[in-house]
Amino acid sequence: MNLTTRRGLIGFGGAAAGGLLLSGCDAVVGNAKLKAVAQSAEAATLRWQRLIGRNGLAPEFSAADLSPNFKVNGTREPMEPEYQAMKAENFANWTLAITGLVNNPMALSLAQLRSLPARTQITRHDCVEGWSAIGQWTGPQLGTLLKAAGLKTNARYIVLRCADNYGGQVSKGGAQSTSRYYESIDLVDAFHPQTILAHSMNGSPLSVGHGAPIRLRVERQLGYKHAKYVMQIDVVSSLAGYGSGHGGYWEDRGYEWYAGI
Ligand SMILES: Nc1nc2c(c(=O)[nH]1)N[C@H]1C(S)=C(S)[C@@H](COP(=O)(O)O)O[C@H]1N2
Numbered sequence: 059m060n061l062t063t064r065r066g067l068i069g070f071g072g073a074a075a076g077g078l079l080l081s082g083c084d085a086v087v088g089n090a091k092l093k094a095v096a097q098s099a100e101a102a103t104l105r106w107q108r109l110i111g112r113n114g115l116a117p118e119f120s121a122a123d124l125s126p127n128f129k130v131n132g133t134r135e136p137m138e139p140e141y142q143a144m145k146a147e148n149f150a151n152w153t154l155a156i157t158g159l160v161n162n163p164m165a166l167s168l169a170q171l172r173s174l175p176a177r178t179q180i181t182r183h184d185c186v187e188g189w190s191a192i193g194q195w196t197g198p199q200l201g202t203l204l205k206a207a208g209l210k211t212n213a214r215y216i217v218l219r220c221a222d223n224y225g226g227q228v229s230k231g232g233a234q235s236t237s238r239y240y241e242s243i244d245l246v247d248a249f250h251p252q253t254i255l256a257h258s259m260n261g262s263p264l265s266v267g268h269g270a271p272i273r274l275r276v277e278r279q280l281g282y283k284h285a286k287y288v289m290q291i292d293v294v295s296s297l298a299g300y301g302s303g304h305g306g307y308w309e310d311r312g313y314e315w316y317a318g319i
């Protein structure tokens with residue numbers, strides 16, 4: 059079964075379930091009901107993927123399949139002064155902080171991240187807007203870093219906090235600003251072998267457009283989960299403290315938290 063088929067099947071199942079529910083009560087259907095339908099489709103996708111296996115791999119491709127043009131989407135360059143200052147130094151003084159429910163909080167430099175054992179994978183990126191592109195990504199597995207940090211027993215989610223205040227005003231952008239881009243994943247995806255912090259794309263250091271200095275690749279989910287410009291990783295038991303509490307910038311605006319492909 060290929061990716062397209064699986065995606066098609068899931069899409070059909072979700073639509074059919076929605077149709078059944080709506081036809082029974084279209085006069086009284088309100089936001090809450092629509093939300094419940096959306097949430098049940100999302101839950102079905104999550105259950106389906108967990109059934110395939112915690113470590114089921116997203117398809118990988120060969121160098122011949124690489125897209126000649128991989129679109130830059132969302133933020134093209136964070137204009138926040140802190141990011142601009144780090145960019146001017148070629149990220150020499152940038153560090154990735156891993157904090158929260160860990161036994162050994164750490165701050166890793168880009169040089170340290172680059173020196174870690176890395177995974178290289180050629181995968182297809184699917185944006186919810188309807189475009190796809192195949193790229194090659196290289197970086198350490200997130201699981202390697204989390205094992206080094208040592209998760210506490212109440213850890214449930216990994217929150218990736220980004221540099222860009224997408225769509226927001228720079229002057230209003232604190233770390234907890236509702237327009238600061240962020241994302242979150244559960245521990246199954248965090249320790250999945252294809253979940254990496256990519257520092258390179260197609261064999262070159264990540265460009266600013268694609269998320270320099272590092273971006274997440276979480277290959278069984280849609281594009282918006284692949285956080286660019288990752289500045290900090292928080293290990294948490296709840297997503298309540300971030301944005302408006304739905305676990306991501308786009309999730310806070312109605313998108314599914316589990317964006318399974
Ligand atoms: N920090 C940050 N990460 C982000 C975004 C963004 O705007 N800001 N856009 C998301 C979306 S919707 C997609 S499709 C991909 C685009 O990645 P690309 O620019 O490398 O194509 O990044 C995702 N991660």
Ligand SMILES: [Mo]
Nearest residue numbers: 185186281282
């Ligand atoms: Mo996207």
